[in-house]
Amino acid sequence: MEEQFKTKLLEESERYLIMRNGKTETGSEPRIDPEALGSGAVKIIHYISANTKIKLRAVVGATVRITEIFYEVGDNVKIETDFEAETGACVSYFSFKNNQTGGNAGYVCETRLGSNASLTARNLVIGQGQLNFSQNLFLQGKNANLEMKSVIINSSSQTHDYLFNITHQAEQTVSRMTNFGICNRLSKLNIATDGIIQKGAKGTDLKQKNKGLILDEKSSIAASPWLEINEHDCLASHGASIGAIDDDELYYLMSRGLTREQSEKLIVGGFMNPLLSEVPEGKVRQYLLEWIDASI
16 A cells, blocks of 8 residues: 555655554654654655544644645544644645545544644545534634635535634734635535634734635535634634636637636636645645546
8 A cells, every 4th residue: 555655645755654544554764753743844644444533743843844635534434633733833734635435524623723833724625425524723822823725625416514613812813714615516515614712812813714616506505604702902804705607707718619617627726726826746736636627
């Protein structure tokens, strides 16, 4: 299996971990401790066949780049991820989650940021069967900073539920969250975003956006933004926009010789570009593009 991953996902000389049900099975040398990640880049590939708990931690002051791929996810599994960025850690974290078997899968992700920690998070989630996703983020330390973009694709002909919960617990914390939802093939997508500013979290700045793109007449997307503000000295805003592909855009592209399917995929590609443009060229980007192409 390691050679399969190397061929499909790993570039030459990359640092990596291959984890089976949350436990390290193999990896590059010297071996990396997922619960004490120091500075550098690491690729983490997951193989999930049972209920799983995953723990990741960026240590104090580390500058870490994490690329996480859930390569194979079994049916009827619950995956719990616990991630912590300790004081002063600077983390870039890309995660691709799916349930390609077409069965049931649940993701519960908890993230904690310490003082002066920063997290740039990018999520791509594609559900082929029933999927429930919950992301809870806690800005626990002063000057913690979160910037997150997620692309969610539901082409399963089923209902998928997503909850993003950001809680500001300390002063001068900043969060920016944007979700891009895409729905087709008679599917339904529910995206709830909760922003909570606790009492005493002075100087907090919270902004949230949801954007939805519906690709057929019988699919639907619902966005439910919600704010709970318990501090006067703060800034907070949220917004949502949902619609179908613009007919004028389709007409323009088709008038240039593209088929309707090609035109739709080009427009969807532009919709997802804020996330995909940040994925470096290489095996992982090609792997993601294959999954996206199969899902839209």
